[in-house]
Structure formats: structure tokens, C-alpha cells
Amino acid sequence: xxxxxxxxxxxxxxxxxxxxxxxxxxxxxxxxxxxxxxxxxxxxxxxxxxxxxxxxxxxxxxxxxxxxxxxxxxxxxxxxxxxxxxxxxxxxxxxxxxxxxxxxxxxxxxxxxxxxxxxxxxxxxxxxxxxxxxxxxxxxxx
Numbered sequence: 001x002x003x004x005x006x007x008x009x010x011x012x013x014x015x016x017x018x019x020x021x022x023x024x025x026x027x028x029x030x031x032x033x034x035x036x037x038x039x040x041x042x043x044x045x046x047x048x049x050x051x052x053x054x055x056x057x058x059x060x061x062x063x064x065x066x067x068x069x070x071x072x073x074x075x076x077x078x079x080x081x082x083x084x085x086x087x088x089x090x091x092x093x094x095x096x097x098x099x100x101x102x103x104x105x106x107x108x109x110x111x112x113x114x115x116x117x118x119x120x121x122x123x124x125x126x127x128x129x130x131x132x133x134x135x136x137x138x139x140x141x142x
Contacts, residue, residue, distance in 0.1 A: 034138035101125035
């Protein structure tokens with residue numbers, strides 16, 4: 001399962017990204033059901049990542065006060081992940097969940113077998129709530 005990337009202006013990229021190995025990267029490490037490593041999370045409890053051809057779909061379940069909250073299935077954009085640790089080459093994902101009153105823009109990648117997600121929450125409903133960012137870690141459900 002590979003992902004193909006096209007670069008428009010290679011001269012603007014890190015020279016390593018111009019190497020042939022970056023043109024096709026394996027996305028298999030992202031696919032599957034992922035559970036939060038913190039069972040008491042107040043954020044995302046579960047992620048499911050699917051791939052259909054070149055397209056990725058992300059569904060999420062957040063922890064709610066009385067019950068889990070399902071987030072809408074959303075398409076994700078694939079990114080080449082320039083890993084600073086040991087020169088790893090991987091696919092990362094960018095996704096935005098739009099709830100109307102709030103957007104949750106996320107970056108997702110796997111690092112040493114752990115799925116890491118950074119979510120930027122931005123409120124647009126004039127509620128006075130502060131925008132915030134959080135990072136959470138997930139393990140693959142088998």
C-alpha cells in the first residue's frame with residue numbers, strides 16, 4: 001500500500017525529499033483502528049483510518065461527559081513526513097473536522113509504532129471560549 005506524491009518545485013524542498021524514495025511512500029502503518037493510550041482522556045478516544053485508492057478517510061470518537069461523541073467521517077490529505085529522527089520516511093495526514101461552531105484541524109503520523117495526533121481547536125461561534133491545541137498518542141487495536 002503506497003502513496004504517490006508530486007512536488008511542484010523541488011528546489012524549494014529539503015534535498016532529501018527530491019530522492020526517488022520519497023516519491024512513493026508506504027501508508028500501511030497508518031491504516032486501522034487506533035485507541036488512545038490514556039483511557040481517561042477528555043479528548044479523542046479512538047481513530048479509524050481507512051484508505052481507498054489514493055484517498056484517506058478518518059473517523060474519530062471523542063470522550064463525552066455521558067457517552068462517546070462520534071465525529072464525522074472526513075477526508076484527509078496525505079503529506080510526506082520528513083522525520084527528524086533516524087531519517088525515517090513515512091506518510092503523515094492532515095485533516096480538518098468542521099462542526100460549524102468549531103474546526104478541529106489535525107496532523108497525524110506514526111512514530112515508532114505510536115500514532116501521534118496534534119489537534120488545533122478553533123471556535124467560530126463567538127462563545128468566548130479559548131482556541132487550544134492538544135497532542136494525544138494512540139496504539140493500534142488488533
